[in-house]
Amino acid sequence: MATYLKQTSLAAGKPSSTKVDVPGIVRGVIDDIRSQGDAAVRRYSEKFDKWSPPSFKLSKDDIDAIVSKVPKQTLDDIRVVQQNVRTFALAQRKSINDFELEIRPGVHLGQKNIPISSVGAYIPGGRYPLLASAHMTIVTAKAAGVPRVIACTPPIMGVIPSSTVAAMHYAGADDIYILGGVQAVSAMAVGTETIGKVDFIAGPGNPFVAEAKRQLFGEIGIDLPAGPTEVLIVADEYADPSTVATDLLSQAEHGPDTPAILITTSRALGEQVIKEVDRLLKILPTSAIASVSWSTFGEVIVVNNLDEAYKLADTYASEHVQILTESPREALEKMFHYGALFLGEKTCVSYGDKVIGTNHVLPTKGAARFTGGLWVGKYLKTVTYQEVTSEKESGELGRLCGRAARAENFEGHARSGDVRAMKYMGDKFEWLDGQKNGVHT
Template sequence: MVKYFKKGVKTPEKINSNQQVKKTVEEILSQIEKGGDHALRTISRSLDSWSPDNFRLSDLQIAEIIEEVPIGTRKDILFAQEQVRNFAIKQRSTILDLEVETLPGVFLGHKNIPVEDVGCYIPGGRHPMVASSHMSIVTAKVAGVKRVIAFTPPINGAIPKATVCAMHFAGADEIYIAGGVQALAAMAFGTESIKAVDMIAGPGNAYVAEAKRQLFGIVGIDLFAGPTEILVIADDTADAEMVACDLLSQAEHGPTSAAVLITTSEKLAQETVSEIERQLKLLSTAEVAKIAWKDNGQIIIVNSDQEAVIEANSLAYEHVQILTKDPHFYLDNLTNYGALFLGPETNVTFGDKVIGTNHILPTMKAARYTGGLWVGKFLKNCTFQRCVPAASAMIGEYAVRLCELEGFAAHEAQAALRVKRYGHLL
C-alpha cells in the first residue's frame, strides 16, 4: 500500500499558474508573429533589458567572445561536446535506410532525411545552461541538419560568453542573443532579419514549454521539456546524504522543479527529510531549492520494488535515479522515464553536463509516449515504393476491390488504370 510521507503543492494552485502561463505565451507569440523584429526588440527590452543593434552575433563578435573565455573552460566544453558527439554518432549508425522486396516485383523502403532548418534554444535565466548547446546543436549536426541557428538569453544584461563559446564549438550556423518565448516565436514565424526554421529544439521553463506546445504544427518540436523533474528510487541500502543530494541537484533549477523520492524504507524517508534540511543550510542556491522542495517535493513509501515500478511509471518523470541493491531490476521493468541513472556511481549531473547521453528529456508525463532528444528526432523517416509492371497489375486488382468496398471511385480508377495497362503481363 502506498503512503505519502510528504506531498507537494495543491493542484488548484498549479492549474491557476498554468492558465496564466498559457495566456502570457499566447500574447507574446501573437506580438512577434504580427510585429517581427520591432516586436522582438520591444519585448526583449521590456523583459531582458536587452536591445542591441543586431540580435545576431557577427563572426568578429563570436571570435572576440571566445578569446575572453578561459582556455581551461574551453577545453572542458570541448571534452563534453566530444562525449555527446561520440554517443550521437553511435546512435546515428543504428538508423539505417531500407529497401526490401516484399512480394515478387514489389519494392518498399524508407530513407532517413535530415530536417533542413532547426532552431535550438539554449536557456539562461538564473544560470547559463552551457550544456544545452551540446545537447541540441551537436546532435542536430550529427543528424545532418544543414542550417542550425541558436538563441540564448542575456544574463543580467550581458552576453553569456561561455554559452556562446559552446554554441560556436557545437557548430551553430547563426547565433542570436535573445531569450524566452520571444526567441522561440522569432525562430518559428521568422522576422525581417531571421529566416524561419522547420523545427525547434531545446529545454526551458514553463513558458518555453508552453510556447513549444502552442507552436507545434507551425513548426516541429523535439518534445516538451519544461521545468526539470527528478525521481529517486531508493531502498534500505541507500544513504540519506546521497538521496538528499540527488534530489536537491534538480530542485535548485527553479521554484517549479519537482523532486520525488520513492522508497521501501520509512527510516530512509525520515532521514532524507532531515538531511535535506541540513544540506539546504549549506547550499548557495538554497533560496530556490527550498521553495522547489516545499512546493513540489514528495516522498512516497511503498512496500516493494514492484510497487515502486507502478508508482514510477505513473509519474513518468524526466530523470530517474536508482539507488537500490538491484538497479537492473528497474532497467528491466520501468517503461516511462526520460533517462535512467543506475546505481550510486552515476547521477543526473553526469547526464546533464558531460557523460554523453542527452539531457533534453520529456517532462510533464510526456515520457509515456516519447524518449529524449537524439539524432532520430532530427530525421524524417520517409517511405517509398516501386513496382515492376506485372506486380503493379497484381496489386492493382486488390486495390480495385478494396476501393470499391470503401466507395472511393477515383481511387478505384487509379488502380484500375494500372491493371488495364499492365494486366496482360500477369
C-alpha cells in the same frame, strides 16, 4: 501498500489572485513579430531584456572576441562534454538505417532518413546560463546532419553570456543571436528580415518559451512540450541517505516547482533522508529555490518491496529516475515509463544534465508514457518510397486496390488500380469502355 512519510503540500503552490495570461501574452508577441518582423523583435527585446544592440546576430569577430574571454579550463571542459554528446549522438545516427525491401518480385519498398533542413536552438539564460543546452540541441542536430542550425540565447542582466556563446560556437551553430524569450522563438519560427525561418525548434525555456513553442507547433516542429524538471529516486536499504538527499536537492534547485520524490523499501532510510534534506537545505547556496520545491512537491514513500517500488515509479513517468539499489540494472527490465534511467550510486542525474553524453532534453508531466527525449532521430524525417517494376505485380496490386478502395467507397482510388489491372492483366471495366490500353480511341 504505500506509506507516505512526506506528501506534497500544494498550499504554497496555489496560484495568486493576479494570474498572468501566459497564452494571451505569447499570442500577442507572435502575431506582432509575424506582421512587423524585426521591428517587433527589437521592441520586445527592449521591453523584456533591456537589450537592443545594433545587430542581434554575432559576427565572427564578435564570437572570437567573446570566446577569448572564457577561461581555458571552461573551454576545455566544453570540448570534452561536447565530444561525449557527439559520440553518443553519432552512435544513435548509425543505428538508424535506410533500407529497401523487395516484398514480392518487382515490388520495392524503401525507407530513407533525411535530416531536417533548418533547426533553431534556444539556449535559456534566466536563472542560470545553461551551457549544456547548447551541447544537447546543437551538437545532436549536427550529428544528425542538419545543414543549418541557428541558435539564440538571451543576455543575462544586460551582459552577453560568454561561456554559453563559446558552447554554441564549438557545438557548430551556423549563426548565433543574442536574443531571448518569446521574441527569439517567434523570430526563428516565422522568420524576419534578418532571421531566416527554421523548420524545427529545440531547447528548454521558461513558461513563456514553452507556450510559444506549443502555439507554433504545426507551423514548425518542436522537440518536446516542456515542464518543470522532475526527479524520482528508487532506493532500498543499501542506499546512502546522504547521497539520496543530495541527489534529490541537485534537481530541486532547478526551480520552485520541481517534484523531488523518493520511493524506498526502507522506512529507516526514508526518515534519514528527510532529516538529511533538512540539514543540507541550511547550507545549500540555492536553498531559497530548492526548499520551495522540496516543501511543496517533495515526497517520501515507503513500499513493501522493489517490485512495488518500480510499479509505483512507473505511475509517475518521471523525467529522471535514479536507481539506488543493490541491483540497479533490474530496473531496465521492470520499469517502462521514464525519460532517462540513472543506474547505481556511481551515476547521478547531474551527469546526464551536464556531462555524460546522453541528452538532457527529456519528457515531463507524464509524457514519458508515450515518448522519449530529444535524440538524433528527432532531427530526421523518416520517409518512405515505393516502386513496382513488374507488370504482373502491378496488375495484381491494381485488382487488390480496386477491391479494397470500393470497400471504403473510394471510387477514384479504385479506378487508379483498375487502370493497372486493365493494362497489365487485360481486365475489363465498364467505366473504361471506349478506351484501349488507357488511351481514348
